[in-house]
Amino acid sequence: MKTLVFVYGTLKRGGSNHSWIEKQQFVAEARTAPKYRMYDLGGYPGMVRDDNGLSIEGEVWRVDEAGLAHLDVLEDTDGGEYERVKMELAGEWTAQWTAQCVEGYIYLRSVEGRPEVGVCW
Template identity: 45%
Template sequence: MRRCRPCRRPPSACLNSPPLRTATVSIVVRTEAGAGLPWVFVYGTLKRGQSNVQVMAGARFAAPALSVQPWRLVALRHYPALVREAGPARIAGELWEVPEAMMAMLDRFEEVPALYTRHEIEVECLAADEAGSLAAGARLPAHTYFMPAAQAAAGRELLTGAWPA
């Protein structure tokens, strides 16, 4: 398969922006049936101020959030990876409201299933959002993208649960 030289992605998923591999880990929070758009929790390069925030164009930032369960978070060369093992800290990130049509694009960006697999977890909102749809302290079921431990083995453990460290 042909891949973009700078980002190593298939041409259809190429953002043509350095560094070489700038994916991020995301957590997708689903709303109740018919209640609204899905929520996405990001804690890597999709966060505001990070290298791939442009991927979130069309989504609405809602609030900062944490995973309820502590997980292992490792820093690879240009992006973090969440490992499906108990870790030392809850994972810090941001909640975004995302149009349903963006979900398939985010899956392609995260290279599911080749690089990440999706599993459900629970996240906690740290502040109310401006739209009034989330309250501080609200806990939401979520899907997240985990990287297999063997693929993340070269990374440096982030003991604080936050990236960048």
């Protein structure tokens, strides 16, 4: 089974960690609903939930189970750095993607003192 995954920052095409996802299937460019904020964590971004947030720019990929496990390692989900959750997306594909359940990675640690980077990394 394949999962739709919203990626941002270094995982996007051209990003420094894109090799972790490049063998999966690119679906489309996308953006979140305006319910997130992105911070500079020192070489990579972290996105946190914020109901008064922004629409973060990224990409949707169709990822197989092995690829998803690989991404979970990169995002250190077992170590508590990120959590994979259902994402809220915006734009023309919102209803279609919501029906298919798009997942993405939310940063779990404190962003206090970290600079906010806007909508695009």
